[in-house]
Amino acid sequence: MRQSKGVLTKEKILLEATRLVQRKGFEGTSICDLMEATGLKKGSLYFHFSDKNELTYAVLEKARTEFLEFLDSSLTGRTAGESLDNFFKKVLGKHRSTKFVGGCIFGNSALEMSDKDKQVAVFIDRVFGEWIERVRVAVRSAQSSGQIRCDLSAEAMARHIVMTIEGGIMLARLEKSEKPLKDCLNSLRTLIELEK
Amino acid sequence: MRQSKGVLTKEKILLEATRLVQRKGFEGTSICDLMEATGLKKGSLYFHFSDKNELTYAVLEKARTEFLEFLDSSLTGRTAGESLDNFFKKVLGKHRSTKFVGGCIFGNSALEMSDKDKQVAVFIDRVFGEWIERVRVAVRSAQSSGQIRCDLSAEAMARHIVMTIEGGIMLARLEKSEKPLKDCLNSLRTLIELEK
Numbered sequence: 001m002r003q004s005k006g007v008l009t010k011e012k013i014l015l016e017a018t019r020l021v022q023r024k025g026f027e028g029t030s031i032c033d034l035m036e037a038t039g040l041k042k043g044s045l046y047f048h049f050s051d052k053n054e055l056t057y058a059v060l061e062k063a064r065t066e067f068l069e070f071l072d073s074s075l076t077g078r079t080a081g082e083s084l085d086n087f088f089k090k091v092l093g094k095h096r097s098t099k100f101v102g103g104c105i106f107g108n109s110a111l112e113m114s115d116k117d118k119q120v121a122v123f124i125d126r127v128f129g130e131w132i133e134r135v136r137v138a139v140r141s142a143q144s145s146g147q148i149r150c151d152l153s154a155e156a157m158a159r160h161i162v163m164t165i166e167g168g169i170m171l172a173r174l175e176k177s178e179k180p181l182k183d184c185l186n187s188l189r190t191l192i193e194l195e196k
Numbered sequence: 197m198r199q200s201k202g203v204l205t206k207e208k209i210l211l212e213a214t215r216l217v218q219r220k221g222f223e224g225t226s227i228c229d230l231m232e233a234t235g236l237k238k239g240s241l242y243f244h245f246s247d248k249n250e251l252t253y254a255v256l257e258k259a260r261t262e263f264l265e266f267l268d269s270s271l272t273g274r275t276a277g278e279s280l281d282n283f284f285k286k287v288l289g290k291h292r293s294t295k296f297v298g299g300c301i302f303g304n305s306a307l308e309m310s311d312k313d314k315q316v317a318v319f320i321d322r323v324f325g326e327w328i329e330r331v332r333v334a335v336r337s338a339q340s341s342g343q344i345r346c347d348l349s350a351e352a353m354a355r356h357i358v359m360t361i362e363g364g365i366m367l368a369r370l371e372k373s374e375k376p377l378k379d380c381l382n383s384l385r386t387l388i389e390l391e392k
Contacts, residue, residue: 025221112221128370152386152387156383163364171306184355
């Protein structure tokens with residue numbers, strides 16, 4: 001299917017805006033940055049996104065869709081335990097592929113926007129909720145099949161996993177090294193007593 | 197001891213700059229914000245701090261000193277296990293007292309500055325290193341006395357604790373609720389099998 005020029009331009013703006021936000025944050029990304037990155041004039045940018053707020057939500061929504069697809073394709077395996085293990089591997093692979101630049105757009109935005117923009121905070125919190133819920137289902141299933149420990153509720157363990165990964169991404173990005181994230185995924189495996 | 201007016205003014209600038217940075221980040225804090233917060237004129241601000249870079253390091257250094265004092269006063273107890281438990285309680289209390297606004301200045305700065313300013317990233321990474329090292333000593337000691345599990349190195353467990361807490365602070369700040377941080381500290385207690 002051929003896409004119209006307008007749709008392609010809109011997608012290009014979104015792609016470059018996402019890249020910029022990932023590196024510089026929402027507040028640090030200016031219209032000038034976006035003009036430079038896309039090669040478009042101000043009028044063209046405003047034709048596709050009427051203001052920064054609209055672009056912000058478009059960036060977040062795109063990132064959310066891609067992230068949920070990533071979760072669905074990573075949390076898979078012959079068993080629930082293997083699914084969790086695959087997920088850990090894919091998380092490391094994902095951040096390794098960016099050389100630990102950019103980090104997690106939701107974690108970054110959470111820290112940037114939590115105290116500034118309640119609506120954005122609610123949006124990001126919902127994404128974390130969706131992430132935790134998907135991990136919770138896998139944890140619950142792995143607990144049922146005896147592949148991880150059962151003395152913590154599936155909800156609490158899923159939250160723990162997500163929180164630890166966010167911290168691990170933060171430190172890996174800071175050190176520009178896979179070690180902090182790799183170590184934290186390995187310690188997770190040990191602590192939750194994961195058997196594949 | 198009476199302090200000179202100059203020293204008091206400098207301290208006031210630092211205090212307000214720290215508050216602003218905690219809420220708005222380094223890049224989001226402008227000289228105008230600082231003039232408004234301190235009631236000082238531009239000339240007076242520049243008299244005490246020659247540029248934003250100097251102020252950035254002064255803010256980070258002050259936050260580091262206070263944080264290390266917090267760690268030293270929190271990681272205490274009759275036993276190493278109790279020290280860790282007290283530390284978890286104090287972390288929750290610290291963030292409860294700010295109503296989950298501001299979060300962890302090092303976590304925030306890590307996400308804000310990791311890809312932008314290498315020197316700041318190195319500074320923050322060093323603070324995380326100091327934090328992990330202090331927790332590692334307590335973990336090592338608690339492992340020796342059989343108060344937490346031993347199948348993970350003290351270093352890996354200390355890193356895991358710090359990463360999880362950073363993730364927990366992130367989510368608590370996002371939700372403006374103590375639940376995510378409280379839950380993650382409780383799941384840590386279970387997963388590391390902490391006995392007081």
